[in-house]
Amino acid sequence: MSLINGLPVHVLLVHVVVVWVPLTALALVAAALWPRAARRLGPLLPLLALVALVSVPLTTQAGEWLEKHVDDDALVRRHTELGDSLLPWVVGLFVLAAVVWWAQRRAGAQPDQDAELRWSALPVRIVLGVLSLAVAVGAVVDVYRIGDSGAQAAWHDAFSKTATGTKDDS
Secondary structure, three states, rough: OOOEEEEEHHHHHHHHHHHHHHHHHHHHHHHHHHHHHHHOOOOOOHHHHHHHHHHHHHHHHHHHHOOOOOOHHHHHHHHHHHHHHHHHHHHHHHHHHHHHHHHHHHHOOOOOOOOOHHHHHHHHHHHHHHHHHHHHHHHHHHHHHHHHHHHHHHOOOOOOOOOOOOOOOO
């Protein structure tokens, strides 16, 4: 798949990554730090992470196709290099989302013990919270860096800093 309705697929798929990765990161941190959030999100948390995970290689593949169809440029090469760095972060989001979901599900499945105390035990929450926060921040920062480099590659020298049209700006 290379074009949809005349537009490069990469240009369309990138919006999925830009929305789903930060959304997944936010949901993961909330679920890792607050057992109530983990209970409410339930299986939605790993499903969010799965969508984010699947969208990254699809977007990267579409970007590699697009790279072959644009002029060779240092900004495009930089964007391509940065784009390859996101998958490990999103794999981390997915793994942690699955662990948080599993831990919450397991705690809820043992009614003979106080599930709230088991799930909210300080060491578990600290480890999952710190790992989730680190991976979430890394993923979101990487999405920002990749997106910024892509915007610079796409828009540098593509517009005038002064108005050139004949529209009435009043």
